[in-house]
Amino acid sequence: xxxQRPARRSPAMDALSQDTKSRILDAAESLFTAHGxxxxxxxxxxxxxxxxxxxxxxxxxxxxxxxxxVLTRRLDPMNQERxxxxxxxxxxxxGRPLSCEKILSAMLIPALRLSRDEKRxxxxxxxxLGRAYADPAPFIRSFLSEQYAEMISRxxxxxxxxxxxxxxxxxxxxLHFVMGALSYTLAGTDALKLMAHVLPNDKDNxxxxxxxxxxxxxxxxxxxxxxxxxxxxVSGT
Amino acid sequence: xxxQRPARRSPAMDALSQDTKSRILDAAESLFTAHGxxxxxxxxxxxxxxxxxxxxxxxxxxxxxxxxxVLTRRLDPMNQERxxxxxxxxxxxxGRPLSCEKILSAMLIPALRLSRDEKRxxxxxxxxLGRAYADPAPFIRSFLSEQYAEMISRxxxxxxxxxxxxxxxxxxxxLHFVMGALSYTLAGTDALKLMAHVLPNDKDNxxxxxxxxxxxxxxxxxxxxxxxxxxxxVSGT
DNA sequence: ACGCGATTCAAACGCCCGTTTGAAACTATC
DNA sequence: GATAGTTTCAAACGGGCGTTTGAATCGCGT
Numbered sequence: 001x002x003x004q005r006p007a008r009r010s011p012a013m014d015a016l017s018q019d020t021k022s023r024i025l026d027a028a029e030s031l032f033t034a035h036g037x038x039x040x041x042x043x044x045x046x047x048x049x050x051x052x053x054x055x056x057x058x059x060x061x062x063x064x065x066x067x068x069x070v071l072t073r074r075l076d077p078m079n080q081e082r083x084x085x086x087x088x089x090x091x092x093x094x095g096r097p098l099s100c101e102k103i104l105s106a107m108l109i110p111a112l113r114l115s116r117d118e119k120r121x122x123x124x125x126x127x128x129l130g131r132a133y134a135d136p137a138p139f140i141r142s143f144l145s146e147q148y149a150e151m152i153s154r155x156x157x158x159x160x161x162x163x164x165x166x167x168x169x170x171x172x173x174x175l176h177f178v179m180g181a182l183s184y185t186l187a188g189t190d191a192l193k194l195m196a197h198v199l200p201n202d203k204d205n206x207x208x209x210x211x212x213x214x215x216x217x218x219x220x221x222x223x224x225x226x227x228x229x230x231x232x233x234v235s236g237t
Numbered sequence: 238x239x240x241q242r243p244a245r246r247s248p249a250m251d252a253l254s255q256d257t258k259s260r261i262l263d264a265a266e267s268l269f270t271a272h273g274x275x276x277x278x279x280x281x282x283x284x285x286x287x288x289x290x291x292x293x294x295x296x297x298x299x300x301x302x303x304x305x306x307v308l309t310r311r312l313d314p315m316n317q318e319r320x321x322x323x324x325x326x327x328x329x330x331x332g333r334p335l336s337c338e339k340i341l342s343a344m345l346i347p348a349l350r351l352s353r354d355e356k357r358x359x360x361x362x363x364x365x366l367g368r369a370y371a372d373p374a375p376f377i378r379s380f381l382s383e384q385y386a387e388m389i390s391r392x393x394x395x396x397x398x399x400x401x402x403x404x405x406x407x408x409x410x411x412l413h414f415v416m417g418a419l420s421y422t423l424a425g426t427d428a429l430k431l432m433a434h435v436l437p438n439d440k441d442n443x444x445x446x447x448x449x450x451x452x453x454x455x456x457x458x459x460x461x462x463x464x465x466x467x468x469x470x471v472s473g474t
Numbered sequence: 475a476c477g478c479g480a481t482t483c484a485a486a487c488g489c490c491c492g493t494t495t496g497a498a499a500c501t502a503t504c
Numbered sequence: 505g506a507t508a509g510t511t512t513c514a515a516a517c518g519g520g521c522g523t524t525t526g527a528a529t530c531g532c533g534t
Contacts, residue, residue: 020481034373038275042522052483057523059481134371134424136271173449180421181414187371212410216457223456257511279492289513294493296511 021059023049028070033124036131037067037140064139071132071143074114074125079151081110086158097161100218107155107178108210111186130187133179163221170225178217185213258296260286265307270361273368274304274377301376308369308380311351311362316388318347323395334398337455344392344415345447348423353444367424370416400458407462415454422450 018026027049031040042063046053060066086106089098115122132140152175159171166174255263264286268277279300283290297303323343326335352359369377389412396408403411 036273036275036373038273039374041520043520052481053522054483054524055481063522131371131373134368134421136273136368137276170449173446174453177418177422177450177453181418184371184417184421185414209410212407213414215460215462216411216414219460220453220457223452225452278490280490289511290492291494291513292511300492 020049020051020055023051024056024059024066025070025073028066029124029128032067032070033127033131037135037137067140068143070125070128071147074122075129075147078110078114079147081113082106082151083154085109086154090158098158100159100162100221101214103155103158103162104178104214104218104221106158107182108214111182112210115186126186130183130185133183133187159221165225174221177220181213181217185209257286257288257292260288261293261296261303262307262310265303266361266365269304269307270364270368274372274374304377305380307362307365308384311359312366312384315347315351316384318350319344319388320391322346323391327395335395337396337399337458338451340392340395340399341415341451341455341458343395344419345451348419349444349447352423363423367420367422370420370424396458402462411458414457418450418454422446 024045027045028040031045031048034040042056043053046055049055056063056066060069086103089102089106093102111126115126132144135141156171156175159175160166160168163171261282264282265277268282268285271277279293280290283292286292293300293303297306323340326339326343330339348363352363369381372378393408393412396412397403397405400408
C-alpha cells in the first residue's frame with residue numbers, strides 16, 4: 001500500500017518529472033481518451049508514463065480504481081466550482097429567480113475553465129468524461145452517479161425556478177438532453193468530421209464551442225411543452 | 238470464406254432458430270450494448286448465440302468486421318428511410334421550405350420506428366449506435382463517417398433553407414449538438430439515473446422520449462445567434 | 475551510520491483473448 | 505450414392521492481459 005506521506009525525491013524535482021502518481025494519472029488521462037478504458041493496457045500506460053508496470057497496482061490498487069482516480073482528480077473540483085458559482089449567482093440575485101442562461105453559465109464556465117487552464121490535461125479529461133457518460137460498465141455508472149448527485153440536484157432546483165412552465169418530470173428529461181449534448185460535444189471533436197470539414201481548428205476551439213452551445217441549450221430548455229401529436233408515426237411508403 | 242448462397246437447413250427452420258449469421262448478429266447487438274465492443278469477448282458472444290467459437294471468423298472475418306456488420310444491418314435501412322422521408326416531405330411541400338420540426342421528424346421517426354418494430358433488437362441497436370458515436374476507435378469513426386455522409390449532407394441542406402438566419406458554420410455546430418443529444422439519449426436509459434428516479438419505465442418509453450426531445454431540439458435550432466459576451470470567464474472566488 | 479518504511483523493479487502467475495487449423499458433418503447436384 | 509462445396513466443430517496457437525511477488529533500492533529520522 002502507498003504511504004500516507006510520500007517520500008521526497010532527489011534534489012532536483014522539476015515540473016517535468018513529477019512524482020509517479022501524477023505521471024500515471026496524466027498518461028492515463030491521455031490514453032483513456034485516445035483508446036478508451038478497456039482498450040488501454042497497463043503495459044502501454046506505464047510505458048508511456050515512464051514508470052514500472054507494478055506502479056499502478058501499488059499506487060491505485062486496480063485499473064478500475066485508477067480510472068476513478070483520473071475522474072475524481074478533475075471532476076470533484078469542477079463540480080464544486082459549479083455549485084459555488086451557482087450559489088454566488090443566487091446570492092447576487094437576492095431571491096429573484098436566475099435566468100436560464102445564467103444557470104447554464106454556472107454549468108458551462110467551470111467546464112470551459114478546466115479545458116483551458118491545464119497545460120494539456122484539461123481537454124483530454126473532458127473527452128474522457130464525455131466517453132464515461134456513455135459507458136455501460138457498472139463501476140463507471142455508479143461512480144458518476146455519486147459524483148454528480150449533488151450538483152445535478154442543485155441545478156435542477158435552480159432551473160425549476162427559472163422555468164416555471166415546466167413540470168419536474170419534463171425538466172428532468174430536458175436536463176438529460178442538456179447533459180447529452182454537453183458530454184457528446186466535449187467527447188467528440190472528431191465527431192464533427194461526420195458532417196463537415198468546417199472546423200477552423202483554432203486553439204480556443206472549446207471557448208467558441210461552448211459559446212455556441214449555450215444559446216442552443218437555453219432555447220431548448222425554454223421551449224414550450226411539446227405537442228403530443230407532432231411525432232405521429234407515418235404509415236409506409 | 239462463407240458461401241455466396243447459404244445452404245438450406247434441415248426441414249424445420251422456425252423463427253426461433255435462425256441461421257448462424259443472424260444468431261451471431263443478434264447476440265452481438267445485445268452484448269455490445271451491455272458491455273461495449275472491447276469488453277465483449279468472442280467466447281461469451283458465441284456461447285450466447287449458441288454457435289461455435291470459430292463461426293464469427295468464418296462468417297464475418299474478424300471481430301471488427303462483425304461490429305460493422307451489426308451496425309450496417311440496421312443503420313443502412315434507417316438512414317435510407319430518413320432520406321426518403323425527407324424527400325417525401327419536400328415533395329409534398331412543393332418548393333416551400335420545410336419547417337424545422339418537419340425536418341426533425343424525418344430524422345427522428347425512422348429511429349423511433351426502428352426502436353419499436355424489432356422484437357428486441359431495435360432498442361439494443363440504438364444503444365450500440367449511441368455508444369459508437371463516442372468511440373475513439375478509428376475503424377468505428379471512419380465507418381460511421383461513411384455511413385452518415387449522405388444523410389447528414391441532405392439534412393443540412395434542408396435545415397439551411399428552414400433556418401435562413403443561420404450561417405452554414407453555425408448550422409454545422411447546431412447539428413452537432415442535435416446528434417449529441419440524440420445519440421446520448423438513445424444510448425443511455427441508464428444515464429437517467431444520474432439525475433432522477435422519475436423514469437416511469439413504460440414500454441413505449443422511447444416514443445415519449447423522442448416526443449420530448451423533438452421540441453427541445455427544434456427550439457435549440459431556431460435560437461437566435463449567440464451573444465459572444467455571454468459566457469465570459471469570471472475571475473476567481 | 476544504521477534501520478525502517480516507502481517505493482521501485484524484473485519476473486512470473488494464471489487467465490482469457492482473437493484467430494487459425496484440419497478434420498468431421500452436412501447438403502445439393504449429378 | 506459418389507462428389508464437391510459449404511458449414512460446423514474441437515482443439516490448439518501465440519500473445520497480451522491485470523495482478524502478485526519478493527528482492528533491491530531509496531530517503532529520512534534517529
